[in-house]
Amino acid sequence: MWIVFSLLAALVTATVVTLSKAGIKNVPSALAFAIQSVLIIAVAWGTVVWQGLWPEVARIDRKSWLILLAAGVLTGVSSLLSFKALSLGNASRVSPLTNLALVFSVTLAAIFLKEKLNWQILVGVALMAGGAIVITLAEPSE
Template sequence: MPISSIQSSWLFWAALSAVFAALTAIFAKIGVGGINSDFATFIRTIVILLTIVFILTALGEWQPLGSVQPRAYVFLVLSGLATGASWLCHFRALKLGDAARVAPIDKLSVVMVAVFGVALLGERLSFKNWLGVGFIALGAILVAMRS
């Protein structure tokens, strides 16, 4: 498969997201060791903001704020609030628990996305898809349990 078609594949970017999410949990667990988890989230957020500014500038992808529809702003703000809440909770959980047990519970979001996608977006999943969602849920719970 040519590189250009790999880079335009949702699967390629989703796999990279999983790799970076795993590294995020490991690096955060190490970083949150000596500081308040909320302050750690603040530092991480600044790094993300600066990184995105750099990428938008380097690629020339800035667009006028007026070009974004009001509905998009509403849902992007809601997404940002949900992201912030998720990060605060994730860092607090990492401060208190093992990364290898926190991450699977955090990834129950996969199960919730499937349910919300069907309920709110009208997406459809086959029996095989639901079986996979069930296995993800069961696997996350089993990994998170103490021996």
């Protein structure tokens, strides 16, 4: 089931990139991100309430709070950087580079989470990185 959710997340992310690029044509990238963030907060907390998870907030330990807060700040920084990149470049070239996060995620998971990497994962990471490089170096079609 994780594969289905992963593919749906990828499809939604691709749609978000496309809509964001279209939406920032006449709007500063930081303002566009702020507008989307308000809606993200509403959807996220709405989901927490709808699923009855509100009481769980009090049960989160200090270490988890710190990790989640750090991840939240980095998510915001990542989104601001992505919006800025989209405001300056074509979505078809920006998105592959921002999706090098996949390569970095595999690397960081191996280092910090001690996840094991096999040859298939390493080949996949190399192909993803290679694809992003090829797209980045391609002549822009204008």
